[in-house]
Amino acid sequence: MNAAAADPADNNATDGYGDFDFIVVSNRLPVDRVKSDGEESWRRSPGGLVTALAPVMGKADGAWVGWHGAPDEEVDQFDHDNMHLLPVPLSSSEVELYYEGFSNATLWPLYHDVIAPPEFHRTWWDSYRTVNRRFADAAASMAAKGATVWVQDYQLQLVPQMLRKDRPDLKIGFFNHIPFPPLEIFAQLPWRRAIIEGLLGADLIGFQRPSDASNFLRCVRRFAGHTVRQQQVQVQTEEGISYVSRAESFPISIDVDQITELAKREDIVERSKQIRRELGDPKTVLLGVDRLDYTKGISHRLKAYGELLEDGTLTVEDASLIQVASPSRERVEQYRLLREEVEGTVGRINGTYDTMGSTAIRYLHHSYPVEEMVALYLAADVMLVTALRDGMNLVAKEYVAARTNNTGALVLSEFAGAADQLRQAVLVNPHDIDGLKSAVLDAINMPDREAQRRMRLMRRQVLQNDVERWSKNFLNALQQTEPGEEG
Template sequence: MHATHAKRRFIVLSNRLPISISRNENGELSASQGAGGLVTALAPVLKNRGGMWIGWPGTNEEGVAAMCRSFSREAGYFLQPVSLTEAEVEGFYRGFSNEILWPLFHEFQTPCNFLPSYWEAYCTANEKFTAAAAAATTNDDFIWVHDYHLMLVAKMLKETGRTSRLGFFLHIPFPPADIFLKIPWRRQLIDALLDYDLIGFQTLRDRHNFFEAVKRIHRGAVRKGRGQVVTLTADGRTTRLGAFPISIDFGAFVQKARRVQNQQAAQEIRAAFDNRFLLFGADRLDYTKGVPQRLDALRSAFEHYPELRGKLCLIQILVPSREEVPRYRAMKEEIERLVGEINGRYSTPGWAPVHFVYRNLPHEELIAYYMASDMALVTPLRDGMNLVAKEYAACNIRETGILCLSEFAGAAMELHRHAIMVNPFDWDGVGKAIRDGVFMDAAQRRRRMRAIRAVVRRYDIFWWVDAFLEAAFSTHLEDFPQNEAAYWADLEQNQGPPWDVAPES
């Protein structure tokens, strides 16, 4: 390790802190590690190394700052909360982020609501995150900004005179230029992103779409290089663009899948369904996930292949999300209607084709469902990556499962050779894929799953982080010194820490 690395800290900025805050039975605040792809990805690599995670805690209740400080001890990295007013949350998060960027970047144009007040709130919130980062970091720190909520941070930080190295990773897709350019503030967003040293995308397709959007705004934009990372020069500025498909901690999932209690739980699930062929879907309530289309595909399978009736069951887990939004409530009602129609039409004594669960499953229970299932249906209409596909493969230690994967999931770029690929808009096609999976021979199932697991094992979360850091900062995880004594000393002074686990050998 170089001596100069001792002062380096790894700083993460994201819209939300990686915690979920709630009140217990006594009315006291409590915190637990949050769910979601970003937390799954970064929590293992932040533990016990210097730096901090800056984000909104999800509430403005009194005592949140103390709660973040307390949780930092358990998490092994320092949490720095950013305070947002309810009006800012409404305009920045529910408005600009979720009524403009989220649908448009997923190529859904109908829900977009281009209110100027949303843009103003987005700028104000980004200024608050920038101020928190400027106050808590130095020019020696490496700052990694995450996702579409915070695209303006690099530009704003540089306007304060900060010269820290800045990386940005977009977890959702980047849309084709013709769609992106519908945003009234397209130039401001592009110019702000160009102030990052490295912009990371999930796939080469996303990277290409971004470059095409830049060319439409800056006609003289030039791209040089080939491979994972290329150089972009536009408007007198040079940045790098890279493709870094996010992944999971493969080894941790395998370890949990090998636990006796989880294997017993998986056997109990199979026994509860009389050892039928089990289809499995786990999705957050969102129009991008394609759950209604999946149910229509299941109905198509039963209509076209009567031999499947009574032979298989779909276990559909739906995680509650944005229930206060009318469109999401309507979607939940539509899904419940479809489940009722399918069960009402095809159920027989002792068999119902769909088992519907509307709640957030504990992690161990989710792993048991992964292990019990014969075929995972990962069929989003559009997705940046979709870690369910990789988690399912990691937990399939017997290598007998089948992955049915949407062409429009980012994971398709890595796994398309070995998964059963489907167009989620083609109900009959997905229905046929279900039928093919039921009758696939054991040898083919094993070949496919073994190959998928090899990809996920090799390109795991540690590869993802190291690949991004190397491209953005010419450094590796081990360059951030692990020093637990220094971490707790810094924590006591309300400063940032030192963290991480070494990459799996």
């Protein structure tokens, strides 16, 4: 394994500061462990966050704090590419209580409008606090005096306040990648004030949509009692220290250059044609790409598509749906039940409508490399993004970026953050099955000229606002507030 042993305590131990001017803190490190010929090494993880922050790491003498993915194991900090990585250990019990429990069975459903009922267990909360403290301590040990620390996502909402108490010299940012719920839903959380105060430890709290920031500020007024003026919160600590915390929207995006370059590669273009041939060359290929998660609206999509076949509006000779549903949290009961429901629905539809030469739904319960995903984007005439609630949904933006000839149509849930930017999509309420059926037909039958006009405008938006611009906008805004600034 590529590991260079080091101890955070060795970093400028005499003055209590670490060596790094820019720290990212996230639940997972930006690398995956791989084994080849009996040798272990690390490979950079796919994903927009890593792509956005890797260049910043190189320029700013950066370090990344996160779990390395294996429970009950301690790994020394090490360097990979241009990043210094500090693995935070988690026990099997903490993975169960902090991650699968409080993060993904309490916060995830609560923050996604209670599509599934959240569970509230004190043992889960205790573990969440313990793990957040461990992440905060690790980040503090690495940070140089006056460093910038950017904490990522809902698993670590207590870290900003912990850092502020331990290291008031730091600039602290937090970004919430998922929605933030309305006050009436957030009110259910027994530990609501502790979460709010944890987030308010940050100088800048970023959200995907303006509505998420507004929801948060409403909760601050109701449950924390701090003075809120526009997007600023005047925080008064128990120690009598006053500072300003800001809440703003910074919609995340994708690595546009990567997607557009892949979309022009001859082998990927040929693969897209091969995909259509393997489906029997239908007139229309529809595509859904999701994690197998109850927030993604897969069941609603399948119901609408099945009814279109039942109505005779679509036939399997003319239309085929590819549904990629990558595995997700398979140890959690709700996800196992969802998989059974989705696969049962696919089986019923295919059993009813398949012919020897055509299939209604090609269901793929796999994860695929980005090259295959771009080939699927190129093969699809219509992209279906029907999330019941989604912070952003980067698949929608990837599809748009891949359509370099401005063809294709996007059916997009109005409950996905991407709907704020991609207004030229066919917007839909996925709970309205009749409306969803109409939206699918509108996308299929849209005149070429109208489809190209819409796609051209959406591509302009995505190309001008890539993931690098997102990170720059957030970090520039963070620098405008000094840590501990007096209000």
